Amino acid sequence: MPKPHRDEWEQSDAQPCGRAPLLDHDRLPLHTDKRWIVDNMGKRVKWACVNWAGAEQQDGVVGGLQFRKASDIAGSVVEMGFNCVRLPWSVASVLKPKVVQGEDLLRANKELIGRPTLEILDAVVHACTTAGLMVVLDNHMSDADWCCNDADENGLWHNDRWSEDDWLHAHLVMAERYAKEPLVVGTELRNELRSAWVGGQRRWPVWSGGAHNVDWSMAAKRAFHELLAKHPTGLLVIVDGLDYSTDFTGLRGREPLASMVQDAPGRLVLAPHSYPWFFPQMKVLQFEVVLRSSLDVSWGFLLQAGPSHGVPLWISEFGTFSDGRRAQGAGWFPWFIRYAWDHDLDFAYWRLDGTESRGRTQQFEAHESYGLLTSKWEVPQQTGPFWRGLHQLQELHSGPGVQCVPGPRPVAPMGSSLAWLVVAASSICTPACVGLLTW
Numbered sequence: 001m002p003k004p005h006r007d008e009w010e011q012s013d014a015q016p017c018g019r020a021p022l023l024d025h026d027r028l029p030l031h032t033d034k035r036w037i038v039d040n041m042g043k044r045v046k047w048a049c050v051n052w053a054g055a056e057q058q059d060g061v062v063g064g065l066q067f068r069k070a071s072d073i074a075g076s077v078v079e080m081g082f083n084c085v086r087l088p089w090s091v092a093s094v095l096k097p098k099v100v101q102g103e104d105l106l107r108a109n110k111e112l113i114g115r116p117t118l119e120i121l122d123a124v125v126h127a128c129t130t131a132g133l134m135v136v137l138d139n140h141m142s143d144a145d146w147c148c149n150d151a152d153e154n155g156l157w158h159n160d161r162w163s164e165d166d167w168l169h170a171h172l173v174m175a176e177r178y179a180k181e182p183l184v185v186g187t188e189l190r191n192e193l194r195s196a197w198v199g200g201q202r203r204w205p206v207w208s209g210g211a212h213n214v215d216w217s218m219a220a221k222r223a224f225h226e227l228l229a230k231h232p233t234g235l236l237v238i239v240d241g242l243d244y245s246t247d248f249t250g251l252r253g254r255e256p257l258a259s260m261v262q263d264a265p266g267r268l269v270l271a272p273h274s275y276p277w278f279f280p281q282m283k284v285l286q287f288e289v290v291l292r293s294s295l296d297v298s299w300g301f302l303l304q305a306g307p308s309h310g311v312p313l314w315i316s317e318f319g320t321f322s323d324g325r326r327a328q329g330a331g332w333f334p335w336f337i338r339y340a341w342d343h344d345l346d347f348a349y350w351r352l353d354g355t356e357s358r359g360r361t362q363q364f365e366a367h368e369s370y371g372l373l374t375s376k377w378e379v380p381q382q383t384g385p386f387w388r389g390l391h392q393l394q395e396l397h398s399g400p401g402v403q404c405v406p407g408p409r410p411v412a413p414m415g416s417s418l419a420w421l422v423v424a425a426s427s428i429c430t431p432a433c434v435g436l437l438t439w
């Protein structure tokens with residue numbers, strides 16, 4: 001439920017809520033307390049993150065280093081109001097790093113030319129943490145390539161080229177590599193679990209009760225034990241759901257969730273994802289009702305899991321066209337922002353990148369329409385309904401130790417009636433007509 005608004009705090013001495021701040025080192029290590037991520041004194045820490053992609057793809061290098069210094073890009077992340085970066089990686093990039101010789105990936109960071117991809121990632125992580133940003137490492141793929149679909153053979157945590165042992169070993173390599181970087185605060189076990197072809201058969205992951213090679217909770221528990229032994233304190237362990245991380249219904253009820261919390265006490269975070277194409281059932285004039293009910297069924301129920309068994313939810317991916325003028329997201333984005341703001345959810349917007357990295361279906365240096373930065377990796381003018389919604393979501397207004405006056409509740413950026421008109425018109429109107437409506 002939303003917190004009281006400003007007009008209900010007239011008699012309060014509390015200050016207005018602000019954006020989630022950068023994390024001071026003296027607040028580390030982090031842990032979880034029911035549905036919140038908290039510092040060493042038990043005060044809420046909100047992850048207001050953005051994804052910086054590329055290291056998981058064919059070249060093994062984050063995007064943008066041919067345009068700007070890594071430190072300057074990290075500074076832009078801070079300038080835009082984020083306090084955290086999610087960095088995807090692949091098993092291949094960790095266990096078989098490549099030496100990068102050409103300038104096409106590193107023109108603005110020439111000191112990194114001739115280094116292995118993992119050392120380049122080290123430089124990026126260091127640039128982020130030096131800027132005060134928290135870093136969450138995300139095992140996005142097994143193969144080094146673009147994600148995701150049901151045919152890419154990367155829907156499970158293993159495939160015919162990379163075993164479960166390889167996956168776990170890669171996690172341990174990354175955990176040990178960044179053990180001395182205190183602002184590397186989390187590791188996401190696997191991105192967007194989904195069906196995959198393995199051993200000549202199409203296999204579907206399950207939360208529990210299936211064969212060893214599809215039982216996701218069993219694999220996650222194995223990773224918990226290994227990672228927590230390597231990191232007794234500090235590193236939070238993040239678990240995605242099934243069906244592109246939209247389905248957490250296997251954790252419904254006290255026993256399944258309590259079992260996962262018990263395996264990673266004070267360290268477990270769950271990471272749903274959300275995009276407009278996940279909601280084909282949404283109808284004109286029903287956006288908010290349908291979206292809220294769908295999210296509540298899929299993973300929102302975990303927010304009401306009870307005081308003894310709650311667990312933090314971090315939306316580690318959501319996104320839409322960053323120009324804010326495309327009809328596809330018109331009926332989804334404003335209502336999703338409102339849902340996330342009402343619950344003051346931690347999040348990571350997909351994505352920072354102004355251009356695409358090399359990968360299957362991805363053209364190197366093509367403009368990235370979801371990206372927050374320009375095609376030269378510069379900060380755009382942060383105006384309009386899209387940016388207004390994103391900045392509202394950066395606000396910290398709930399949780400232990402938080403006492404402030406929340407800002408106004410997010411509304412449909414174009415006005416709900418116009419948003420409905422745009423989506424309705426898109427099915428009968430020419431592209432030029434829709435363009436005029438969405439301008």
